[in-house]
Amino acid sequence: MALNEDNVRSIAHLARLSMTDEERGHYTEELSTILDFVEVMRSIDTTDVVPMAHPHHATQRLRPDVVTETDQREKFQHQAPATEDGLYLVPKVID
Amino acid sequence: MQWETVIGLEIHTQLATNSKIFSGASTAFGAEPNTQACAVDLGLPGVLPVLNQEAVKMAVKFGLAVNAEIGMRSIFARKNYFYPDLPKGYQISQFELPIVGKGSIDIRVDVAEPKRIAITRAHLEEDAGKSLHEDFHGMTGIDLNRAGTPLLEIVSEPDMRSAKEAVAYARKIHSLVQYLQICDGNMQEGSFRVDANVSVRLRGEDALGTRTEIKNVNSFRFLERAINFEVERQIDVLEAGGKVVQETRLYDADLDETRSMRTKEEANDYRYFPDPDLLPVELDDAFIAQIQTTLPELPDAKRQRFMADYALQETDADLLTASREMADYFESAVKTSGGQAKLVSNWLTTELTGRLNKEDKSLGESPVAAIQLGELVRRIADNTISGKIAKQVFDVMWQSGESPDEIIEAQGLKQITDEGAIEAMVDEVIAANPEQVEQFKAGKAKVMGFFVGQVMKASKGKANPQQINALLNAKLKE
Structure with missing residues (x-):
C-alpha cells in the first residue's frame, strides 16, 4: 500500500478533517488505490509532454488596475458570528 | 574553528x-x-x-x-x-x-x-x-x-x-x-x-x-x-x-x-x-x-553617469544615487545652480541630509526644495554670499521656506566685494591691534588668522574672504 494510517492521519490534520478509526482504515485503502494508479501512469514516458496547468486551452484574461469595489462591510459582517470595531472576531490564535 | x-x-x-x-x-x-x-x-x-x-x-x-x-x-x-x-x-x-x-x-x-x-x-x-x-x-x-x-x-x-x-x-x-x-x-x-x-x-x-x-x-x-x-x-x-x-x-x-x-x-x-x-x-x-520602454535609468547606470558627467567621487555618487528621489533632487539642484555639481553634492550630502536626519524627515518632506538649494549654491558660486553666510541663509530657508534671494535681500547679507569698504575695515583692525602687528612682523604667521577673523567680524561675516586675505597680506608686509 502506498499510504499507511499515519500518513492519512497527518493529511487529515492538515485539511482539518476529523475521522473515526474505521474511516481512517477505509481512506488509507482508497487513497492508496489512487496512488497506485498514479504509479502506473508514471511508467509512461512523458518527457515531451508539457504539464497541464488547466483543462481549458485558454489563457488568463487580465483586468485593468481600477478600484471597482465599494465598501460593503456591514453587509458582509451581518453574516459573521462575531465582530467588533469593524473586525471579524475568531477564537484566540497564538503564534 | x-x-x-x-x-x-x-x-x-x-x-x-x-x-x-x-x-x-x-x-x-x-x-x-x-x-x-x-x-x-x-x-x-x-x-x-x-x-x-x-x-x-x-x-x-x-x-x-x-x-x-x-x-x-x-x-x-x-x-x-x-x-x-x-x-x-x-x-x-x-x-x-x-x-x-x-x-x-x-x-x-x-x-x-x-x-x-x-x-x-x-x-x-x-x-x-x-x-x-x-x-x-x-x-x-x-x-x-x-x-x-x-x-x-x-x-x-x-x-x-x-x-x-x-x-x-x-x-x-x-x-x-x-x-x-x-x-x-x-x-x-x-x-x-x-x-x-x-x-x-x-x-x-x-x-x-x-x-x-x-x-x-x-x-x-x-x-x-x-x-x-x-x-x-x-x-x-x-x-x-x-x-x-x-x-x-x-x-x-x-x-x-x-x-x-x-x-x-x-x-x-x-x-x-x-x-x-x-x-x-x-x-x-x-x-x-512595451514594458522595456518604461524602464527608467537604473541605479548602477546612474551612478556611472554621475561619476562621468559630474566628476563625482565614488562615495558621493553612491550617496546621490541611493534613491531615485535623491538623484532627481541632485540633478534638479545642479541645473539651477549653473552646473555647480561638487558644491551641490556637498550641500546635499552634508548640510541638507544632516538636517533631515536630525529632524527625522525624508527628502520628500524637506522644507528646502531642490530648486531653492540650487539657487543658494548659485549665489555662493557667483560670490553674492560666502559659504559661511550661506549657512545662515540655509537656516532661514529651512524655517521659512523663502527663496535664498529673498532672504539675502531682506537681511542685507550680500557679500561685500567693494575693495574700498574692505580696505577701510582692514585699516581699522590693523590700527586697533598694534601688538598683533608686532607679532606678525616678528615672524608669527599664525596671527594672520586673528586678523582675518577680526575683519570678518567687523563686516558681520559679509566681506569676501579672498579680498580680506589679499589686502591684509599687502598691508601687514608694508
Whole structure:
C-alpha cells in the first residue's frame, strides 16, 4: 500500500478533517488505490509532454488596475458570528 | 574553528497597484478595518479571481531590471494552510513556473569590486490579512483589508557571506523597486519585508549547514543585528556539540535576539497545486518590449553617469544615487545652480541630509526644495554670499521656506566685494591691534588668522574672504 494510517492521519490534520478509526482504515485503502494508479501512469514516458496547468486551452484574461469595489462591510459582517470595531472576531490564535 | 556564514533572503515587496491582485478592492493603507475587503478577498463562495494587469507589468519590470528570464508562461498555485487571516484556507501564489526566473544584481561592500548576487526567482502572490491579538474578550480580531494585496516575493540564492552583504543586497533591492516605482518601500507599513535564511558551516566545506529562517525584521539595522545574533547562536550550538534545528525564528528588537516560534513540531506541507480558478498567464514579446520602454535609468547606470558627467567621487555618487528621489533632487539642484555639481553634492550630502536626519524627515518632506538649494549654491558660486553666510541663509530657508534671494535681500547679507569698504575695515583692525602687528612682523604667521577673523567680524561675516586675505597680506608686509 502506498499510504499507511499515519500518513492519512497527518493529511487529515492538515485539511482539518476529523475521522473515526474505521474511516481512517477505509481512506488509507482508497487513497492508496489512487496512488497506485498514479504509479502506473508514471511508467509512461512523458518527457515531451508539457504539464497541464488547466483543462481549458485558454489563457488568463487580465483586468485593468481600477478600484471597482465599494465598501460593503456591514453587509458582509451581518453574516459573521462575531465582530467588533469593524473586525471579524475568531477564537484566540497564538503564534 | 573557522566558521563561514551563508545567507539567502526572501523579500516580499508590496506592489504599488491601486487595486488588489485578484479583485477590484482598494489597496490604500490605513483604511478602517475591513472596509477594503470585498467578496473575493473574503473568500466567499462563488467568487472568481481575475488577475490585475498592472501587477503583472510590475513583476516583469522587476525581472527586466535584474536581467532575469521572464516567464512567458506562468501559472498560479494554491498554497494550503489554515490561519484566520487567510479566509480561503489557501494563498494564491506561484510555485512551478513563476513570472520571473533566474536573474542577478551587483552589490558593493567596502570594496571597489562589486559582488554578484544571484536571484533565484520572483513570483506574484496575494498577501494575507492581519490578526490583532489585543484583547477582544479572549478573541482575536481579523482585519482583511490587506488580504489580496499584490506581493512580489523575490528569492535570492544563498550567496551572501555576512550580515553586511545581506544588508547591502536588501538595500539594493529596496532602492531598485523604488526606482522602478513598483513599491513604495515603506518598511514600517510592511510594504517591504525581509526574511533571512541563515546557516553556518566550516570554512572550506561545500555542503550547507542547517538553516533557520528569521522573520519580523522591519529595518535594515535590525536585519544586520538579527543575522549577527543568529550566526553567533548557531556557532555556539555547534561548538557545544549540538545541532541547529531547522525552524522559523522571530527577531525581537527590544531584546536584540531571535526566538523560536515554537510551532508544533510538524513539517509544513503546503500541498501546492495549480489553482483551477486561474488560467495560465501567457505573455508575448510585444508586451515585454512595451514594458522595456518604461524602464527608467537604473541605479548602477546612474551612478556611472554621475561619476562621468559630474566628476563625482565614488562615495558621493553612491550617496546621490541611493534613491531615485535623491538623484532627481541632485540633478534638479545642479541645473539651477549653473552646473555647480561638487558644491551641490556637498550641500546635499552634508548640510541638507544632516538636517533631515536630525529632524527625522525624508527628502520628500524637506522644507528646502531642490530648486531653492540650487539657487543658494548659485549665489555662493557667483560670490553674492560666502559659504559661511550661506549657512545662515540655509537656516532661514529651512524655517521659512523663502527663496535664498529673498532672504539675502531682506537681511542685507550680500557679500561685500567693494575693495574700498574692505580696505577701510582692514585699516581699522590693523590700527586697533598694534601688538598683533608686532607679532606678525616678528615672524608669527599664525596671527594672520586673528586678523582675518577680526575683519570678518567687523563686516558681520559679509566681506569676501579672498579680498580680506589679499589686502591684509599687502598691508601687514608694508
